[in-house]
Amino acid sequence: MMERMARKPVAREAVLDAFESLLIEEGERAATLDAVARLAGVSKGGLLYHFPNKEAMISVLLERLDRLLAEDLAAMAAAPEGAAAFFIKSSVWADTPLDRVFVAATRLAEVAHQETLRRMAAVQASWLELLAADVGPAMAKPVLYMGDGLYFNAMLARGPGGPDPEVGADVESLLTALGRLRG
Amino acid sequence: MMERMARKPVAREAVLDAFESLLIEEGERAATLDAVARLAGVSKGGLLYHFPNKEAMISVLLERLDRLLAEDLAAMAAAPEGAAAFFIKSSVWADTPLDRVFVAATRLAEVAHQETLRRMAAVQASWLELLAADVGPAMAKPVLYMGDGLYFNAMLARGPGGPDPEVGADVESLLTALGRLRG
DNA sequence: TTAACTGTACCGTCTGGACGGTACAGTTAG
């Protein structure tokens, strides 16, 4: 098979990972092109070779989000414990690839990045649909909001290198609550 | 009564309100000193006359938050429908002074502003305490998270001049859910 | 087989603008 590329673009993935990390750990303001290039171990020129501008970097990150989210939605729909329980459990930070892109995207949404906001809204709608199929349309929003609230609080709790709080007990109480909502 | 000031510092409140508005509607990055001064109808020199630096502006905004929050907590504790129902109802965006400072503070927390993060954590703890007194310690977190999730989603839904979604139905379903959690 | 060439994957530097903040001289109004 012929190789179209002279060398493998190792920098490209490294840059994307670095961008994601900076968004997660230090917020959008810290995720400058210079900082991303530095963390990725790439020169700024090299970064801009792969991503002509910052917007392009964001857009590729959102593609990564879409891809991982599609997998997650499939798993949620097929979860034996039910979509709602799956959703609650997966609302806790576990440092999975999906968690990482999702939080990174949240950082962008926070600074009112339009395209990101649109995608996040679509994501919420998808989740709501699956939840409604599981717990009924009336209780879908309460469940969605419980999960989102868990996420929200975990995000607020992040300091610089802050230890992730013991959310295990929280998940337990949310699952108990879920049982009551199911009635 | 003697007037110590030659004129009333009208600019001061105007600046603070403008800062708040910019944080809410356009995010932290847009809330630059120049932008704040412009929106407040004040010169940049005038702004810096009252607030020697940006940090000072933030700190006065957080004082405003503390003040309004203390009132809200008192109302929540005394609410006839119960603290939890009061909390859910007040988790919806109503453009009250408290809503405004709170969302503004959230924007600062989002960019990892340390002092803001500390205050927000304290706020959550206060709410949790009152909720636990109302619905019991086991169901306090689920209720807290439902309210936070509502807030979180409202924030994500904000576009430029985006119409606030019909959250009335959401509140209804959350109150229904609250009833089941109590039962 | 090898020299000439092509395209990809980078590197390092520079520029123009924005931002936070300083300084300070003047103006208005109680």
Place this chain on the structure above:
DNA sequence: CTAACTGTACCGTCCAGACGGTACAGTTAA
């Protein structure tokens, strides 16, 4: 007279992005 401003000019830093290179893998043609 003094507090509350306005307005402008400026500084240092940081940032997005442009630009001109370099290194080298693969391709082509003599």
